[in-house]
Amino acid sequence: SAVISQKPSRDICQRGTSLTIQCQVDSQVTMMFWYRQQPGQSLTLIATANQGSEATYESGFVIDKFPISRPNLTFSTLTVSNMSPEDSSIYLCSVEGDRGGEQFFGPGTRLTVL
């Protein structure tokens, strides 16, 4: 299994600002994923990030709001832009396992927007 770290672990931000979340993996992986978990809700996939190509966004998520970078095979960032209180969530990154489709998740970034 992969070991995944995220920074920051939590943050409190003001409306209208942006926050960049970092995801670091201890091994090289082809695909990384970003999820959002709103308070009391399940996880929703935001986008899939492959190294060397544009991220693929799920319905309801757009690049202008959630720009993603994937500069190498062990690192990715997700930016939450022009934040509003509705963006208050836990944001998680994940990577594929060796086989079987399972994913390994980072500890999450808890974002509160005032």
Next chain:
Amino acid sequence: AQSVTQLDSHVSVSEGTPVLLRCNYSSSYSPSLFWYVQHPNKGLQLLLKYTSAATLVKGINGFEAEFKKSETSFHLTKPSAHMSDAAEYFCVVIINQAGTALIFGKGTTLSVSS
């Protein structure tokens, strides 16, 4: 389209009694199904996975799940609950042939009382 439905938002059991967390799935092809657990303030952990091998799948911490195609179910069970099992449990299905996109159920909160 692939989806999962967790039939109970909250399950309460006493320590030492059996646990049953229910999940039904919908899939147009043979699905890959998972159960993940999320302990308070901790990351998501894979409990077990079904990928068309044995229909009875054994996972970590004494949990197991049985894939029943006729009932489109993948219920999670444990013979004897422990206090440390109190957590949020998610039933998850892969929704694309590439095996890269996960859909999470809404989650079931398991409470264990002494």
